[in-house]
């Protein structure tokens with residue numbers, strides 16, 4: 001059942017079809033684009049291309065309508081149960097989306113003595129903006145306290161019990177990450193709402209989950225979802241920020257402040273349609289199965305250490321892979337050398353510290369990240385090369 005399903009989807013990626021000798025294993029950095037997305041881009045530029053939010057001739061109207069339509073599409077993709085009371089802003093990606101929440105919304109929310117909880121070991125895009133907001137407020141004489149989101153030390157998952165103890169009457173905001181881009185953990189985000197209570201707004205960095213796994217704002221009960229279109233198979237520069245407008249002030253990033261990236265927005269709509277038709281739950285199960293195949297294989301190779309969430313399990317337990325990311329180190333070979341060796345065999349992987357905040361000695365690892373176009377054969381070939389290096 002899986003073989004034909006997956007082959008039919010993979011065949012829709014022209015760049016991969018043109019290079020059967022290469023294995024693209026870097027989808028956490030950016031996704032490849034299916035033909036439907038390329039067609040949408042061309043259609044947007046050749047059917048009725050004009051700036052959106054200005055002008056009242058037909059091409060301009062059609063661009064404006066596109067932007068409004070895709071706002072609704074983002075809401076429906078995220079399972080928004082109350083689209084009348086939420087807003088979608090288009091951004092250039094997760095980094096800009098998180099900065100927008102920090103700059104245009106958080107500063108307005110906070111008063112002297114308030115506390116926020118933010119992740120110190122996630123992507124730096126989900127730490128720097130909150131610290132900048134603190135500095136900005138500090139200059140205005142408003143002192144806020146920034147607390148570290150508690151992690152379970154052995155696994156890298158969040159620790160909801162410790163979070164519940166950390167939360168107090170002055171806790172006004174929590175920032176979290178849905179899927180960790182290095183640990184490969186589908187973090188304990190669904191437990192955060194219970195830990196912090198009904199009133200505290202939660203902002204979710206969903207850069208590694210939207211397009212990879214089902215993401216439901218109703219289920220997670222979060223207030224912001226921020227993601228990058230390019231990691232969800234759309235064009236670079238096509239991110240979105242979904243904001244519920246019921247906890248805290250309304251987010252007002254300025255409406256039609258600039259010219260929207262209409263081409264990117266068209267690509268985002270096509271990517272979300274494609275992902276939904278393929279089935280995000282099936283995509284998730286496929287990539288998790290491939291990642292488990294890899295991390296299982298690595299555990300039989302003494303020279304490698306797998307980082308992150310699988311480490312909390314007893315050695316004999318099956319690997320608990322919960323997303324399509326596996327990050328590992330070789331005992332003797334440095335990560336960039338290993339990346340170089342792997343590319344000589346046709347494998348494209350990410351090597352370095354992965355923009356993890358405060359990475360310190362955690363830097364320098366190899367990350368394999370998967371999408372629906374990857375295959376078990378690629379994983380087996382990769383494991384064979386890795387085994388030859390022990």
Ligand code: PMP
Pocket residue numbers: 028029092093094095096123125126177179180181205207208228355
């Ligand atoms: N957060 C996470 C978890 C990420 O993985 C990334 C990209 N690696 C980002 C934020 C930043 O995304 P972008 O570069 O698209 O803004």
